[in-house]
Amino acid sequence: MGAINSVRRLTIQCLGLLEALEPTTVEIENKATAIHVMQSLIRDKWPHLTLRPFGSSENDLDIGVFFDPPALVNSLSWNDRLQVLASIASILTLHDGMELHQFIFHARVPLVKLWDSRRKLAIDISIGSSHAVGNTLLLKRYGEMDPRVRPLVFAVKHWAKQRGLNDASNGTLSSYGADLFLLPPSCG
Known part of the structure; x- marks a missing residue:
């Protein structure tokens, strides 16, 4: 017993x-808005990229960058992946309220950590994996x-x-x- x-x-x-x-509902809406804004910002330079959230949704937003066609990611070298992430970070941080917090390039899965000060949201962006x-x-x-x-x-x-x-x-x-x-x- x-x-x-x-x-x-x-x-x-x-x-x-x-x-x-x-x-909360507002926090969920803020995350959806953040994804929409970021997707719109990168679409001009990278029309074949899609941003997709993954993982749990406790406090931050984990986003994978996915390629169309998906096999394209397999042809990217490590440096190519880093350059794509750096380019995305550069585009996004030109947007008012988006700040680069950290670029973690030494990790098994490199990622960019951003802070969206408008929505008070920590955002991690990595090259997407079907595993995630x-x-x-x-x-x-x-x-x-x-x-x-x-x-x-x-x-x-x-x-x-x-x-x-x-x-x-x-x-x-x-x-x-x-x-x-x-x-x-x-x-x-």
Whole structure:
């Protein structure tokens, strides 16, 4: 009986944390607006690029840069990818309210960290990976199968973020890496 009560208490606490920290409707709209504005700004120079959000939506906005055709990304060298990111950052920071916070080029997945001062939004942009989108969908499916998954994943991400443990660009786990500790293996 004690274990059942502990699970119930944990579930209630995770749900409470999710409700307290989950983005509001305004924050969700701000993220959608930010993506739309950024897509419009880069469309002139890069008409074959699409910006897509991925990951959870706790406080920041993770965006993948996707190419059309998708196979084009495979032909890009490391330096080409860095140049694309630098060009996108340059275009976006010319826009009022968008500031370059950091360019992390030494990470396994290079990224640009921006700050949108109009919407008070931290934005991470990387060259998109079908894995990132697929991982997001996988977590969504797990959450649809078991309603406890999303609050628990959210709580673990929050816990790790508060302790500086979920910043893959600085050598710790990615958010998705931490999530995998919570999920059952999917291989047979």
